[in-house]
Amino acid sequence: MTVIAPVKTAAAWRSDHVGDDPRWRLRLSEVHQDEVLDALAAVRAAGVGLDDVSPELFPLPTLGPHLRRLAVDVTHGRGFALVQGLPVGALAEHDAALVALGVAGHVGGIVPQGPERMPVIHVRDEGADPARSTTRSHQHSQQLGFHADPTDAVALLCLWPARSGGQSAIVSSVAVHNALVDARPDLACLLYQPWWFDRRTGDGPDSFHQQPVYAVSPDGRLTVRYGPDYMRSAQRSPHVPPLTSQQWEALEAVDRLNHDPRFLLTMDLRPGDLQFLNNHVILHSRTAYADHPDPTRRRHLLRLWLDLGLEG
Template identity: 30%
Template sequence: MKTELKAVSNQSNQELATLANCAAAWKGDELLNSTYWNYQLTSVEVWEIEAAIRNLNHPQNIDNSDIQFNQFSKTLAKVSEELENGKGAVLLKGVPVDRYSEEEIAKVYLAMCKLMGTPIRESNSDFDSPRRNQTQFITYIRAEAADSTQEGKQSNDAFKLHTDRCDANSLLCIRQARTGGENYLASAMTIYNEMRQSHPDIAEELLKEIPFFFEGENNWTTYPLWCIHKGKFTTQYSSAYVSLSQLIPEAPRLTEKQKQGLELLQEIGLRVGIKIRLEPGDWLITNNHVIYHSRTSWPIEPGQYDRLLLRTWYTPFNSRELPDTQSFKTFWGEVEAGKPKGGFLPNHPTPPDQPITEPLSETDAYWLAKYMKGRWRGVDNIK
């Protein structure tokens, strides 16, 4: 693995220049120039969504075979191209969330995501948080407690720039808070390019594998923060899981340059990114290989200001190939282009696009229990 990463970091100036000038290496308001940023759904597309909801509600439509998206499916095919080979982020507006129940919207939302790829199990599935109102493929993002240490409950905490363990992260806004709850997006490729210019030695360190807190054996693994594979960039990062790994004595220690690099990542990201505020009916999708996202906190209120987003993770049909190395296979389960990968327990015998219905093995259950204790109450509780 070290040889491969060294080869990546010594790519030719021409190859690096190509990456620096690609569409996904945007700054701030440059994202607004995308055709599918602030794209307003047409009346035909809204009609197709509402027709799909009616079909989903029909008692004889058991397998959803009567759902038809004609014009909208063509639009979403172009959206998929923008996500994989364009700027890596899209914002669609006008999903009719105000005219239907949360359950109806959740059903059609999942059906729309399936037009672009294969939904995968989310990390907040029933094993993780049994009190949440969700399936293994849709998470209801809402604040259930003001304290993130309350096990199994979502909080209104602010999150730093990070990625999720999925190819594409999809958020549909049902309700927004009165204040707060903004999202922030930043191009990982722009951060990488900026750091290569200002701190090349530090950027080089982030091409090496760093430790992550993990639900698998020993509760830690290693993974490169940045990697370039077959001309495409990929990143994976969560400050919480990197920090938690450092509380496990057996996990590798971060180097000083890696610590500096992780601080620079946040600093540069806030400078070159863009803050957005989703409104009801807004559908935000990001490519996790090239886009970092974060959020601000918000006050917990009942009623119309009870902030609610529906989240789905999915593997696009046109998703990129990842390196065929042990660290990537441990982290993702699958590395082939277009194959469902990542999500919750990616190496479980049940494929990531199927729900886990059987009890976990004794080994999986053991390490997952330790992982959850560490995730909610700190790594000093995993022993």
């Protein structure tokens, strides 16, 4: 059996080590908020579309340096950060999306999402059936398993929280990896092998692909690609072999560690909170939620995918 070793990195944190650390929170001052609104007014006046927002067109003279330092920590440090106080409460959806793209563009390059190549995805309950082969996790209100999105980073801007539930939770997938290596190296080794995932693009063979959960680059950087909802969903394909008993055991072991209070860090995202997560070293989830009956007060987040220069 291949020898798997723990990975030492700043991203291998535990919740009791970082929960009260203020350094992963960036609270915007009034000067920063005014700067964001001035940049928004400038791109609106210039007729800049969502596909064309850039740091050059959305200048943030005093906030920008803070965001660039945040980007270093998200890319090479603990792997997550939270910007608080973005002035989006009175903005229309389109303007809020411009703000999200303008601010996040100072952290990483915007990556188009989905078959329509959209720069922003609206995360809200659309009444989609999670059991359908084309339903994605951002379209329903049920609980999500801990997972990583397929790009370097994901950014989530909260426009409105749910009436109840919908709590965000993250774990260091590196710390979980190390705990699994210590407790069950046989299961950790198994997760370095290819696993089937479901893209949820339909019932054809193109909807299913293989990749390892754990992979280490030549420079020793661990990348974790995990998503139990999509890994279990892949079992619906007749072309995907059934999971073995040891594979099921590995999934259950990782899920137990992901929910272990030693690793679990929760966030109640409020309007104006912009969360950044490095998908290589952070897994995130969401509890089930119930919306307010008023349509204008239903849970609504904006999702952006970012390139941090880590792929390849």
